[in-house]
Amino acid sequence: MSTTSTTMTSPRAPQTPLSRFATLQTADRLLCGVLIALSLFALALGIAYGVAMALVRSGLLAPAPDTGYRVLTLHGTTAFFYWLYTAQAATVLLLAAAEKKGALALRGLAWAGTALIAAGFVLSELAAIAGPPLLYEANPELGTDDPRTVAGMTGGYLLLAAGFALIALSSIATVLATRRQADGGLSALGFGLLAWAGFLIVSAVAAVNAFLPGLLWASGFGAFPHAATTDWHILFHNLHYLPLMATVLVWYALAQDLTGISPATGTAFSKIVFASYLVFVPPTSLYHMFLEPGLPESVRVAGSLLSLFVSVPTLIAFLIVVASLEIHTRAGGEGGMRARLRRLPWDNPAMANMGVAILTMLIGLAFAFVLIQEKLAPLLSDTMFVPGYFHFFAVGTVTQSFIAMLAMAVPAVSGRPLWRPRLLCVMPWIVLAGLLLFGAGGLGAGLMGVPRRVVDIGYGGEAPAIWRPFMAMVGIGGVLFASALAVSVFGVLRSLVPGRRGLAAAAEPHVAAARSAAAPAAAAWTGPLAVVLLVAAMYGATIGAFELMQSLPVTAAGGGAH
Template identity: 45%
Template structure:
C-alpha cells in the first residue's frame, strides 16, 4: 500500500475551518439531494414497471421531483462545492475561498431555491422538471414556488461562481502568481459557464415566475429559453466531470498530462467555445423550426463531443505513458497497473466506460432527421442515464469519497466495498440503458406510467405491443439495481460526513494508490486512448446507420403526396 502524496487531500486538509464549513455545507446538501433523488427515482421506477400500483398524479409528481432534485439540486450543489474547492486548492497563493460571505449567501439562496422547488410538488404542481408553463393554464399560481426555486438557484449559482473566479483571480492581481495551473484555469472556465447557466436560468424562469404571480399576461418563447438553458445544464456537469477525472487521476497515480499544461488549458477553453452555440438539437421536433436551422444545428452538434474526447485522450495517453515507464507491457497490459482497489480509481474507470456509452447514443440523437424516430421516446432517458448517473454522478461521488474525509477528519468507509460498487452500478445501467434504448426504437414514450392504453370499446381498442412491457421490466430491474448501489454510496458518504466514530474505516490518505510522478515513457506509443475513440466512433456509425434503416422502414411516407 502506497501512502498518497495527494495535493487534493493535503490542500483540502490545509483549508481554514471557515472554508471547510462552507464546503461541507454544499456537499452535505448535495448528498441529501442525491438521497432524495434516489428515493423519488425508486418510486418512479416502481410505478412505471408496475411493481406496485401508484396513482397517476402521484407517479408524475415523483418523476418531477426526481428530475428537479437530481438534475438541478444534486448536480449544482456538488458542482458549487467542487468549483470553490478546486479554485482554492489549485490556485497557487489562493489558500482560501475569496468573498466567503458571498459564497454563504449563494449557499443559502440555493438552499431556499431547493426548498421552494420541492415544496411546490406538495402544493400540487403538475410540472415536470422542465417546467413547461403551458401546463398551468388552469391555475398558473400552482407553479409560482416551482419557478421561484429555479430563480433562486440561478441567483445562488451566480454568487458562487463569482466567488470561485475571485478566488482564482485574486493571487494574480496581487502579483503572487503569473499564470494559473490547468486546474485553476479549468475552474475559472467552469465558473464562467456557471454564470452563463445562471443568466440563462433567469432568462428562462423569470417570465413564468412573473406570469404565475400575475405580473404579466403571458410567457413567450419558453421552449427556446429552456433549450438554451438545458443545453448548458448538460455540459456544465460534463465539463466538471472531465476536470475531476484529471484531478483524481493526478492524485491516485501521480501522473501529469504528457501533453503539457498549455494544451490542457486550451482543451478546457474549448468547452467555452463549443458549448453555447450547439443547443439547437433539443428543438428538432418543434414544428416551427426552419429546415436550415435544423441542418445547421445538426452540423454544430457534431462538435460538442470534441472537447470531452480530447480530455479523455489526454488522460488515457498520460496514464498509459506513465504506466509503461513502470514496466507496463502489451496493448492493454498496462491497465492492470492502475490502482483499481482504490474506490476512486474504480469509479473513474467505470465512469469513463459509461460516458463513452452515453456518448455513442447521444450522437445518434443529434441528427435532426432521427428526431422523428427517437425524440420524446424512452431512448432519451435510456442514453442520458449513462451520462448523468454512470459518468457524471459516479465521478462526483468518487471525488466526494476523496474530499469529505479530508474536510471532516473522518475515515473512508469500507473502501473494498466501495471499489466494487462501480461495476454493479454499470450492470444496472446496462440493463436500464439497453432496455431504454430498445424501447425508444420501438416507440415507447418516455413519460408514461400506464403502458396498456386499455379501452373497452372494440373499435377504439388497440393493444400496445407486448414487447413494451417486457422492456419496461428490464428497465425496472436496472433502475432498482442502480438505486441500491447509489443508496450504499449515500450511506457511505453520510458516514464520512456525520459518523461519531472516527476510528471505523481507512484513512483516506492511506487508500491504495500508485506513485508514478516524474516518470513518463514519452518515447513509447500510447494507442489505447485513440483506439477507444475509434471504437466509440465506429459504434456511433453503427447505431446511426441502424436508426436510419429503421426510420426508412416505418410505413409512413411523409410529404409524399403524389403516391
C-alpha cells in the first residue's frame, strides 16, 4: 500500500487526525480493539444472515416461513443495530482518543459500555433465534403469545443503548480534555465528535422511550405499549441520521489524512455544519409516518415540506470533503478530470472505500427523496423500493466508510500492517457492482409493488410474473456485494490480530503528510456539479414515480382513520 504525499512538508509536519492513532496508549488500543472486533463480528454475522435472506427473496432457498422471517429478524437486528452502533461506539472512541493524543478519559466507563453492548448482543440474538420472529423492531404486537421474546430483544437493545451512551460519555470527557486550538476552542473534528456523542446519548434516550414500555409489559410490570409504533418511528429517525453524521465525520477526518489538506472552508464553518445535523433532525422526522392511518393531512403536508431539508447537512459536508479531494488532485498538476481523479490515492483501501461510499450516497439520495413526498408514499412504502434504496446508504455509504476508517485505524491498534491492501482496494468496487444490481432489482420490484417483508411472493400464482426476475436481481446483487464485503471484513479482522510486537507497538497509519504551506487557490467544481446531477436524478426519480402513480387504473383519496 502506498503512502501518498504529494506536496511539500516542513521538518515539523503537522498531524492529520488519523495519523494520531499512532499515539494511542496500549490500554486504549486494547479497548478499541475489542470494540472493533465486536462490531466486525456483528457485521460478519449480519452479512451471513443477509446472504441467506437474498437467496430466500430470490427464490433460490425456500425455507419454512417461520425460518425465513427469523432470518430476516436476525439480519436486521445484527446488521442494523449491533454492527452500526458498535461500529459507531468504536469510531467515536477512536477519534476522540486520537483528538486527545493521550489516554482516554473515563476508560472504565467505556469498558462497562463495551460489556453492556456485548451482553445486549447475546441477549437479542438468543431471543431472536429462540422465539417467534418479531422483525428487528421487536414488535410487541407480534409477541403477545410469547412475551419472553419481546423481553429478550428489547432488553438486549436497551443494554446496547446503555452501552453506547456510556462510551459516548467517555468520548465527550476525552474530547473536552484535548489540547485546545489557538482560540481556546476545540478542533472542528473535536466539536463534531462532541455533537455526535451528544446525539448518541439522545438516541439512547429514544431507545428507552421505544423499548422500555415493551420490556415492562413483557416482564409483567406494565400495560401493553400501544404507542410502540410511533415511538419506534422516533428512534428509527434518529438511527437514520446518526450513522450519516458518523459517516461525514469519518470522511472529514479521512480527507485530511488522504490529502494532507484541511478543509478550505475553515474550522468555524465545519462546526456549523456538524451542529446543523442536530438542527435538522427533529423537524425532518415525520416522513416515516406518511402511511400511518390517522396522521392529519396538515402534518403530512408539513412533514413533506420539512423533509426537503433532510439532506442539507450531508450535502454541505459532502461538498467540503469533495472540495478537499479535488484541491489535492489539482495541486498534483494540470489535466482533465480523469487525470485528476487518478491522482487520488486509490491504492489505499481507505480511499477506495470512501470513494465508493460517496458515490453510493449520491445514488441513494436520488431515490430516497421519492419517499419524502407524502403523495408518493402509498406507491412505495412497505415495498422492496425501501431496501432497494437504503442498502446504498447502509452498506455502500455507512458500512464502507467505517471499513475505510478501520483500514486506517486497525494497523495502529494492532501493530500489524493491513492484510492484502491491494485486494481490499478492489472489494469496494465489487460491492458497488453488487449494490447496483441489488438496487436496480429492489427499486424496480418496489415500483411494481413487491412487498418488502414477504418471504414467498407467489400469492398462489396471482402475483405478476415480472416480480420474479426483479427479485432474482436482488438475490444475485445481494450475494455479490455481501461476498465482497465479507472479504473486507476478513481483511480488517485479520489485521486486528496483534502482530509479533503485540499491542506494545503501533504501526504507522498510512496517511499523507499534512501540508505546512498554503496551496494556491484552486477551483473545486466536482462537488457542485455532482449536486446538479443529483438534483437532476432526483427530478427523474420523482417524476417517474408521479407518472407511475398517475398511470394506475385507480383513484384513491384519504388515509383517514378513526
